Amino acid sequence: MTLQIAVVALLAMVVGEAWRIAVPGVVRDAPLAQATAVALVVSTGWPSGEGDPNSLLGLLGPLALACLATVGVGVARRRWGSLRHDLARTVSTVVVAGVLARIGPGGARSLLERATTQEGDPAPLMALLLLVVAVVAVGVPVVARAAYEALRERGSLRATVGGHLVRHGPLALATASTAAVMALSLSDLGWPTFVLFLVPMALLQPAVARQRRIREAQRQTLFALSRLTDQAGLTAPGHAVRVARLAVPVAREAGVDDADLPDVEATALLHDVGQVGLWRPIPGGATVEISLRDQRRIAATGAAVLARTAELSRLAPLVADVGVPHHWAVERGDVAMASRVVRVISAYDDLTGTGTRLSGAHSPAEAVERILRATPYEYDPDVVDALIRHLVRTGVLGSTDLGRLRQLLPGSRAAASERAS
Template sequence: MRERLRRIDLRGAVGVLFAGSVLVSLWLSLGSVGRLAGGVALELLLFLVAIALGETARITILTGRETAPMSTAAALGLALTALSDPGERQVDAAVVVATISVGMVGGLLILRLVTGSARWGGTAARLLAAASAAVIYRSVEFSDHTLIQWQEIWRSERWLVAIVMLVVGTVAMVVELTVEATVRAGRDHAPLVRSIVDGVRSSGGLATALVTSGALIALAEFAVGVAALPLFLFPLLLTYFAVQRYSSIRTTYRQTIGALSSLTDRAGYTRTSHAERVAELSVAVGRDLGMGQRELTDLEYAALLHDLGQVALRAPIPQGATVMAAPADQQRIAHDGAEIVRTTGVLNNVATILEAQTTPYRQVREFGQDLPMSSRIIKVANAYDDLSTPADGDERAMERIHLGLGYEYDPRVVDSLTRVLERRRGRTPLSTG
């Protein structure tokens, strides 16, 4: 039961909430749109276009989280901006949320048409975050006034307005990170709470920048009008190009590691694509165990390079199955691989994982040795791939692994591997209590 609770898949609920927010906001805003003054309608249209274009300009940050900073900043800015017609009647939250909805959904559709695919989870998180900010700022009353009304009352105390905007923006970003982590946890079969904590912790810097940008857009709109939108989105545009460049460098970095890992395949030391299979399985197990994205990155790199030390062998191991080699040979392969990786000067964590990948789990159980979880995962994943054959499937491999349970292999990792394999077969793992 506890295992099921920590892995609840809420993607369906988020999808329903996303669609419901769009439809309800559109329905509630129908009666108000026709009464908007021309200047306000034009300002809403400009925000809508900025949000839509920002939604197509997505970036993937180090943790693997896909985000659209310009869309988020523009949506927050609109949620906090004091739009009003000549009669000083404030634009209600439904119109603001409807504008944000049309912009984000429009951007999502454009991206899907251009690229052929686009994830909706991030869009849903951004929409729900901006909608929460708009509702809190424009509809919820505090001491008989909404925050947008207090903004008019505090017209001469803009610093107080700024603080309130930052607080509301922070709440909105917590909503976004939580919803996005929830979707990602369901998609990747990762623990829900761990995914939320990892998402909030890893994206704090970017979230702070977006909250500040949204507040600045709303504050500057009071002084310079809609010109505040391009004025404060331009720095985010430069950031977008910088992160895109950094992302391309990291992609090249990953490809280089992948090419290095294929040396053992091409030299005949291991079976074809052995390293890729071990890396894929290791990451799935690591994610199932609740590892953070930075840990998963090191785990993936180490799994890709785990057999690199075989290039120093005089004669290849039959089929490259290190699990069948003598313990001394396994340790020498791990040590040689770690030393090769250390020469790069930038993969010290990966080298540490590689050096400990053949250490039996009993060293932890009996002597309290500090054995990295990534090393334990690679040991199990490598054994599984070495022992699996097309004829026998994975049953023989799992039988052999269970024979070494608690001695060679960490029981937690083996249990996680079992869950991953059951999901691959399309079955739900049975509860263990």
């Protein structure tokens, strides 16, 4: 029976590795392979349940099968670029699950020992503990990817991990629960367990892939629209993308909820679409150099364009309010933080980029200083302060620059920025 379970499990993992949820620009998941590997490594039904339940054979066997499936499919499909990451995900998932199931806290009995003896541990409790182990094992690669991304981009670890959990959490939870159920059933049902419980997940997988493709297509549409003004020569190349990449961490620094960050990114990507309606292009597309009246006209034109589309019409008010100076925003009281953030970051990129031909490009410190001199009349001081904190934390501004800029900041914000350095 052990050989039959091993063969069917290997086939299930090969199918799972070959049939990944592959979406361009999104991390590829293999829920079928993950669920099978975790179920195998935490089950008392394999190798045979006899002898020491903490035996390394119960860990090394599933690990070898999982690695064989990952490497075999990766080589056959020539996935040279992702093979290393796929193998690391497989190893980390199996090892974490196997270790947690075989090591008891503080010298107590391990989970597998308690499941084997069934002394004083009710079955529902064992099932919940098994589910916890599976959730942790499946979640480790997700958290590790998020931590690596945050370190590489010098972003917020908490926010990056939260974003990854939102995107991958539901599928990871379904994978973990399927693994736990299969582990509990394997000793009684044997190899048919994989067929019975992997079929529902196999039916779920196309729906998850389709949803991810739709979301990625919507995001790519925003990026394509943002390049419209670049291709027409109306804005500096990459201006909207640079604004979007900086606006998101600054908005997070300013206290914007993670759920609202996609709107910040979308507003940043589309904030200059209104320049397509200009009779005479702005030199370099730098709106920071033009009058408030012209800034508002560009923002209103962009909002009118977006209002004609069903999917993007909700962004029209945000784009329109990018042209509203802060002192008017205070009077209105309903200007969203997304618009205020994009207004500041767009000015910063205009001043530091190659697009500002009227006065030449500024250094980051000079750009922030010029923005500060127009704060709070033009720009929200809270957003400017968040920008400074982000630039200090990422090393763009040094202590010398901060010392000079501190004189232009209110005292409380200066202290906060100094602490961030």
